[in-house]
Amino acid sequence: xxxxxGYASSPHWYETFHEECGQPGCRGRVGCRQRCVNxxxxxxxxxxxxxxxxxxxxxxxxxxVEKGRRTYLVSPRIPALIGEVQDSSPAKIAGLKFKDExxxxxxxxxxxxxxxxxxxxxxxxxxxxxxxxRENRDTVLHARVSQEGTLGFYxxxxxxxxxxxxxxxxxxxxxxxFFASFPAGVRKAGEKLNSYIQxxxxxxxxxTGAYKGLSGFKGMASIFPNxxxxxxxxxxxxxxxxxxxxxxxxxxxxxxxxxxxxxxxIEMITGKRPSDKFLEYAQIVxxxxxxxxxxxxxxxxxxxxxxxx
Numbered sequence: 187x188x189x190x191x192g193y194a195s196s197p198h199w200y201e202t203f204h205e206e207c208g209q210p211g212c213r214g215r216v217g218c219r220q221r222c223v224n225x226x227x228x229x230x231x232x233x234x235x236x237x238x239x240x241x242x243x244x245x246x247x248x249x250x251v252e253k254g255r256r257t258y259l260v261s262p263r264i265p266a267l268i269g270e271v272q273d274s275s276p277a278k279i280a281g282l283k284f285k286d287e288x289x290x291x292x293x294x295x296x297x298x299x300x301x302x303x304x305x306x307x308x309x310x311x312x313x314x315x316x317x318x319x320r321e322n323r324d325t326v327l328h329a330r331v332s333q334e335g336t337l338g339f340y341x342x343x344x345x346x347x348x349x350x351x352x353x354x355x356x357x358x359x360x361x362x363x364f365f366a367s368f369p370a371g372v373r374k375a376g377e378k379l380n381s382y383i384q385x386x387x388x389x390x391x392x393x394t395g396a397y398k399g400l401s402g403f404k405g406m407a408s409i410f411p412n413x414x415x416x417x418x419x420x421x422x423x424x425x426x427x428x429x430x431x432x433x434x435x436x437x438x439x440x441x442x443x444x445x446x447x448x449x450x451x452i453e454m455i456t457g458k459r460p461s462d463k464f465l466e467y468a469q470i471v472x473x474x475x476x477x478x479x480x481x482x483x484x485x486x487x488x489x490x491x492x493x494x495x
Contacts (some may be wrong), residue, residue, distance in 0.1 A: 248395020275338020
């Protein structure tokens with residue numbers, strides 16, 4: 187299974203989650219890490235070979251939203267594989283080529299993108315010895331870092347298959363038969379719904395500042411992949427939107443189905459039907475709330491009303 191890293195704690199960008207966080211059965215699983223963030227628990231991590239405890243602040247999401255751009259809390263660590271090399275750049279002069287894999291810098295083991303970036307930044311204007319693997323052969327190249335701390339190349343965009351071929355991760359694929367896919371889909375839908383409910387709770391808690399990240403149509407469109415068409419991602423996101431809309435529609439707000447259910451239950455319990463005038467006013471209040479929420483969410487998308495400027 188892949189090792190994941192946290193982005194929000196310190197200049198040491200990547201950590202390995204390894205300890206239990208207090209949740210039943212937690213051993214660093216993805217779903218559990220999400221609950222850890224939601225519930226502001228302590229995380230046991232391993233950083234640079236040393237075990238530490240990371241305290242997640244209650245307003246972590248607020249600090250992410252304030253950056254004004256999409257930020258990943260956790261991300262897989264990516265091997266440093268060279269993509270495009272710019273003409274007349276230090277990388278080109280040094281002899282770096284497409285799909286060269288960086289294995290070390292100045293006799294230090296450096297395999298991942300974050301490690302290589304840090305090393306390059308530490309040696310602005312200096313020379314580096316790059317240990318490179320090219321077509322299953324290791325070689326050493328001399329490169330001079332620019333004064334801006336760059337070598338002049340782009341990292342190769344690795345796919346899941348590439349990561350497995352490089353032995354960076356071991357992925358486990360599970361195939362379902364036609365009939366077995368139905369209960370599996372129901373389980374996944376339940377996990378998605380539970381995840382959204384936890385996020386909804388955070389939005390309602392002012393201490394988290396999660397409400398500042400409330401988004402409308404623009405935010406909804408932005409979560410679709412922008413690096414090519416992906417049917418799996420499309421249907422996953424579409425299904426998620428359907429679950430969200432179903433949950434929102436069941437909230438006990440007048441003008442929504444949940445509001446009608448609430449009034450029906452009150453009538454069943456009390457034996458008295460609310461007056462038409464009351465139902466009319468309740469409907470107006472519900473519509474004002476929904477339209478106000480929609481206006482705020484879409485305005486927050488474009489103008490950042492909930493964020494500091």
